[in-house]
Structures are given as structure tokens and as C-alpha cells.
Amino acid sequence: MKQRDPRAHWFLLAFGCFLLSCILLMNGYVSGAVGQVPRKPVDESGQAPPEVLQGGPVVNTKDGDLRSVHMPRKTIALTFDDGPDPRWTPQILDVLKKHDARGSFFMVGGNIAKHPELVQRVLAEGHEIGNHTYTHADLADAPDWRIRLELNLTQRALAGAAGVKTTLMRLPYSGSPLGTTGAQWEAAKVVGDSGYLVVFTDGDTKDWQHPGVDTMVQSAVDAAKGGRGAIIMLHDAGGDRAEVVQAVDKIITTLQPKGYEFTTLAEALKLPRSEVPASDQEQMIGKTLVFTQGFANWLVNALALLFGVAGVACVLRLVVLIGFAHVHVRRMKQRVHDRPEISPSLTVIVPAYNEEVGIAATLRSLQDHDYPGELEIIVVNDGSSDRTSEIVREMTGPGLRLIDKENGGKPSALNAGIAAARGEIIVMMDGDTVFQRDTLRKLVQQFSDPKVGAISGNAKVANRGGIWGRWQHIEYVIGFNLDRRMFDLMQCMPTIPGAIGAFRKEVLDAVGGLSDDTLAEDTDLTMSISRSGWHVVYEETAIAWTEAPSSLQQLWRQRYRWCYGTIQAMWKHRSSLRESFGRRCLSYLVGFQVLLPLIAPAVDIYTVYGVLFGDPVKSLVTWLVFVLLQAVAGAYALHLDRERVHPLWALPLQQFVYRQLMYLVVIQSLVTAVMGNRLAWQTIRRTGTFSDPNSAVGRHMAAEERRTEEERADRTTTPA
Structure with missing residues (x-):
């Protein structure tokens, strides 16, 4: 008996091509190839309000109020942006563990989904995790919907990787409160309205410029000069971070004998832990996101x-x-x-x-x-x-x-x-x-x-x-x-x-x-x-x-x-x-x-x-x-x-x-x-x-x- 040629497979083929395209677009989004907000020259004409420029590096804008705080005396928060990275993050964790020090890791959501085991290790060793967007996008040039998307995706990835959410956030390409532009402050307000504490820095080591270990150490020491507490910005991903590993060890061995304590932001400021448990639904969505991104990365490599x-x-x-x-x-x-x-x-x-x-x-x-x-x-x-x-x-x-x-x-x-x-x-x-x-x-x-x-x-x-x-x-x-x-x-x-x-x-x-x-x-x-x-x-x-x-x-x-x-x-x-x-x-x-x-x-x-x-x-x-x-x-x-x-x-x-x-x-x-x-x-x-x-x-x-x-x-x- 003559049978009709199959037709349903054309729908399956079209759906497969559509799904493959979506997966590739997702991988492109994570890697910054798709949907990346182009960085504009810094607009010097606009600045944050004086309360921010002259305030502390931790800013709270909840309920429409603007409050900022400084770190307590002789308290250092070593912060690491852009990770986790399978090569450099473990080395930095080993250095912190050797000196019984704790740090704060502002993680990129795409990297969280790629390396959930590192997220789990960071938490297991008593360190702190903050949100650093999903794709390391410059939020100063992004619309509000993109800012919220970046934050939410990172939270989903964190829930899928470790079952938690975070209340800390640092904007990519931000620095000290004094250098905050008007565009960055507008983005920071959107972040704050979403329930986050916005974290800037007291001392930027500019490690991404590879200035040398001694210069990086000196930047950290200067930020803590006179017994001041300080938030020190470093990076554990995004390039060769061998100097960072050495600098962390030298910063700790230089300041610890002088009575400086190296701890997390939440402990230093007497706040509840920045990580809070995610709901079962959030964890399920997060696990799906982590799996999908992992599959997308594997598929791109396979293709x-x-x-x-x-x-x-x-x-x-x-x-x-x-x-x-x-x-x-x-x-x-x-x-x-x-x-x-x-x-x-x-x-x-x-x-x-x-x-x-x-x-x-x-x-x-x-x-x-x-x-x-x-x-x-x-x-x-x-x-x-x-x-x-x-x-x-x-x-x-x-x-x-x-x-x-x-x-x-x-x-x-x-x-x-x-x-x-x-x-x-x-x-x-x-x-x-x-x-x-x-x-x-x-x-x-x-x-x-x-x-x-x-x-x-x-x-x-x-x-x-x-x-x-x-x-x-x-x-x-x-x-x-x-x-x-x-x-x-x-x-x-x-x-x-x-x-x-x-x-x-x-x-x-x-x-x-x-x-x-x-x-x-x-x-x-x-x-x-x-x-x-x-x-x-x-x-x-x-x-x-x-x-x-x-x-x-x-x-x-x-x-x-x-x-x-x-x-x-x-x-x-x-x-x-x-x-x-x-x-x-x-x-x-x-x-x-x-x-x-x-x-x-x-x-x-x-x-x-x-x-x-x-x-x-x-x-x-x-x-x-x-x-x-x-x-x-x-x-x-x-x-x-x-x-x-x-x-x-x-x-x-x-x-x-x-x-x-x-x-x-x-x-x-x-x-x-x-x-x-x-x-x-x-x-x-x-x-x-x-x-x-x-x-x-x-x-x-x-x-x-x-x-x-x-x-x-x-x-x-x-x-x-």
C-alpha cells in the first residue's frame, strides 16, 4: 500500500534549527558576542550626587533613601571581580586559606553557570559572593530592562549552581565613589531599587593593566594607610592573573602583622550574610539555566x-x-x-x-x-x-x-x-x-x-x-x-x-x-x-x-x-x-x-x-x-x-x-x-x-x- 511521504519531520527540522539558533544566540549573549552594549566614552559632564561622591563605598538606596558606609578601621575586604575562573580562582582561594583570610567574589553569571563547582567551593570556605551581571555588560549605557535582565539571570545562575541568591552587587567598570559618573549612578539606582547593596571600592589595584606585583601591593597599602578600613578591588578572571595571586599573598603578609583583619563585607559591616537561600522554584529555573548554558557551550565547541x-x-x-x-x-x-x-x-x-x-x-x-x-x-x-x-x-x-x-x-x-x-x-x-x-x-x-x-x-x-x-x-x-x-x-x-x-x-x-x-x-x-x-x-x-x-x-x-x-x-x-x-x-x-x-x-x-x-x-x-x-x-x-x-x-x-x-x-x-x-x-x-x-x-x-x-x-x- 502506498504511503504518503512523511511531513511532520519538516516541522521537527525547522524546530531543531530554531532551537539550535536560540542556543547559539544564548552562547553568544553569554560570551558578549550578541547583545553587548557598546561602551561609550566616559561622560565627564554628569556625576553622581555629592552624597555618593563623598560617601562610603557601600551604598544603599532602598526605600528612596541614600545611605553609604565605610569599612571599619583596620578591616580589609579583598574583592575579586569577573570570576570564577578555573585556573586563577582556585589559586586565590588557596592563598586566602593559607592565611585564614576571607574575601568577596563578585561573579559574572555566565561564569557561574560554566563553573558551579567553584561557586560551591567559594561558599564552603566561608567567602562571600556578589552579583557582577551575567555578561559583564556596562550597565551605565544599558536601558533599565537590560540592567534587570543581567541581575536576574545572574541570580538564577547562582541559585542553580549553589542554591542561594545574593544581596551584593558591583557594576562592571566602576571604581571608587569619587569617580562615579552620572550614568553609573543612574544604573546604580536601578540596582538598588532591585534590592541590592551597591559596592564600589576604596583602592583599585588596576591589576588588569598588569602594573606589577609591587605596584598593586602599594595601591592596597595606600588605601589602608593610617589604620583605615578599605575595600580593595582585584580580579580573578579575564586574563592572566598570576600577578594577582602573588599580590594577594603579599598584601596579606604585609598588613596582617599590623593588625588588619581580612574578612567579608557582610561580616565587616555587621550585616546578615549576603547569600540567602533560593526557593525551590528559583533553584529549578537556575539549574535549567546552568544546564542550558553548559549544553550551549558544549554544542558550540562541538559545532x-x-x-x-x-x-x-x-x-x-x-x-x-x-x-x-x-x-x-x-x-x-x-x-x-x-x-x-x-x-x-x-x-x-x-x-x-x-x-x-x-x-x-x-x-x-x-x-x-x-x-x-x-x-x-x-x-x-x-x-x-x-x-x-x-x-x-x-x-x-x-x-x-x-x-x-x-x-x-x-x-x-x-x-x-x-x-x-x-x-x-x-x-x-x-x-x-x-x-x-x-x-x-x-x-x-x-x-x-x-x-x-x-x-x-x-x-x-x-x-x-x-x-x-x-x-x-x-x-x-x-x-x-x-x-x-x-x-x-x-x-x-x-x-x-x-x-x-x-x-x-x-x-x-x-x-x-x-x-x-x-x-x-x-x-x-x-x-x-x-x-x-x-x-x-x-x-x-x-x-x-x-x-x-x-x-x-x-x-x-x-x-x-x-x-x-x-x-x-x-x-x-x-x-x-x-x-x-x-x-x-x-x-x-x-x-x-x-x-x-x-x-x-x-x-x-x-x-x-x-x-x-x-x-x-x-x-x-x-x-x-x-x-x-x-x-x-x-x-x-x-x-x-x-x-x-x-x-x-x-x-x-x-x-x-x-x-x-x-x-x-x-x-x-x-x-x-x-x-x-x-x-x-x-x-x-x-x-x-x-x-x-x-x-x-x-x-x-x-x-x-x-x-x-x-x-x-x-x-x-x-x-x-
């Missing part, structure tokens, strides 16, 4: 790895294909030089289903040949409902036969033709294809090698005028034909195209003809022949012109059938992985026709993310290098196929549309296969590409034939 692996694999593939193509050209010249010309009896089988538009052109091309041997042409009308049968009957010529049968699909039509064939070599072609005059003669010459069981010809796109045709032309020449040169040398050809292929009749009889187990009967047959010990080779000079789909819908239907059928054939012949054929062929197909398209959408999204929110120059240069390498490979492939290189102008645009379309085809095919749906045979609508010999297609084919004839004349007149 970066996939991007690198996919890029290297694609580049290596292009290099290998070019290398094999170069060797194949030399081998082909040697084959031509060594082999005798043969002309075995041929039977050309043309399966036809509703081919009235192009069947006459197909047959005329077969009748206009230069093949010197016996030739018969069998058209198998597979239950056509149009005038296909009548057109064939109206045509006359030696060896032309028509077989009418009920519709049974392409494999059954070909098998009917094979059963009626008299020739020792069977040539199969599609009803939308035309051969050049010398195609049959050139196609069969490699049968002079008794080990060759089948030969693939060179299928070319005839209707390449539009953008869809040009993209397919590039794909045929760069993709299919370069691949076939490699498969020929490696003796692992997976597919002889239905448009042009030649087979020994004894080989077809030995493998049981064509099977309808898959929708890619040509791939199934080729794999069976290769596995039976026969060589399958590629003849680049035997050219067949085929009509490619001219619309998105027709292209989708054709490629969907091809891809789904290829997956079926790969599964059917999976046992060949124990053989040299399978290890070479199936491994390549799985890697580049299944796995790479599966991960490609995620890699593309990551690439766009890199352009928009990462290093756009690096991302664009990487993409341009990849396109340039493809263009070089394409130019070489077009040269080997004696084609002009001007279609390569469409290659960059192909990366944005056509490549993604082919990836979606693979995804659709895999989902169909996994769900067990049986895809029905799908035909494409013919447009009569070959009906007018004076068209652009006809002129192009005629020019190709003249070129091959001239080359043949040169070879026969030039002395060896």
Missing part, C-alpha cells in the same frame, strides 16, 4: 569541531578527486593506445513511459550513428497513456523494435528488453536522452578487456540555460564525473547512470537482471555487478545528453527518488562492507552523501553565527577559500570534459541555495527510510529539450560532435 572536520574532509575530497582525475586521464590515454577497436553486436534498450515529447529525438540520435557493428534498438513501452507507442511505430529503420507491455516500472521494462535482446552487449538509456554519433562506438571499446563487465558513459546536462540547469550542469561535471573517475581507478563504481550504460549480456543474466527492490535500480545493478567480481569502468568520451529537471519541484522529485533509492541500495548491499568494494564504495557514500549532509545544516547555521556575531572576517575568508578551491576543482573538471568554465560564475550562489536543497533531500530520504515508507516511482515532466535541432541545446550538441570528429581526425593523421 566548531564539526565545522573543522567537515571543512578538512571537503578540502581533502577535492584534492583527492583532482589527483585521481589526473591519474585517470593518463590511464585512459594508455587504454586507448593499447586496446584494439571492437564492434560487438549491440542491443540498445529504451524504456519509455509517457515519453511522447522526446522519444523521437532519442531514436533519431540512435539511428544517426557511426557504429560499424550489428545494432538493434528496442523500445519498451511500459504502459504509456500518451502517444509514445504510436510515435515509435511511425518511425522506420533497421533493427528498431517496439515492445508494448503493461505498466510495471522501469526495472520490469528493462528486463523485458533484456529478455528480447539479441546483442552480446546491452546498452541502456533513458527516454529523455540523446546520443552523439560516436557515443555507441566509444562506449563499448573497453569491453576489449575481458574483465570489464559494465561501462558507464558520460551523462551531460543539455538544458543548461537557466539557473537550475546551470547548477545541475556544474553538479554533473564536478560531482558525478569526477567521482566516477575515482571510482573507476579504485574499482568500486556504485552507479552506472540510467542515461547511458553498457553491460555484457552474460553479466546481466548472471546477476538476475534488474531488481525492483530499490528505486535506484541502476545503483543496485551496478553494485551487484561489482560485487560479483567484474570490473565497472568509466568512459568519459561516450557522451549522452540528458534533459535535467527545469523547476524546483521536478528537481526535488528526481533527487528525492535518487537519494532514497541509493540509501535502499546501500542498505541492501551493506554486507559488502566485509569486501574491498564495500569498504571503498559504501564508506565514501556514507561519509559524503549521508553523514555530511546530515550535519551540514548545523554547520551552516554555525557559519552564519560566526559571520554575524563572531569574527566575520575569519568566517568569510574561510568560506571564500572553500569556494575558491571548489572553483579550481570545477575548472579542472570542466577542462577534462572539454566544457567552458563560464558556468562557474553560478558556483558561489549554488552554495546558498542548491547545496542546502540537496541536504534537505538527504534528510527527507533518510526519514522516509527510517519510517519504513515505500516511496512510489516518480517521473519528471519532459519539456522537449531535444525536439528542435536548431535550439541552443542542438547547436551545443552539434559543436561537441564537430569537436570530437576533429580530434578523431587528428589522431588518425598524426604519426605515432
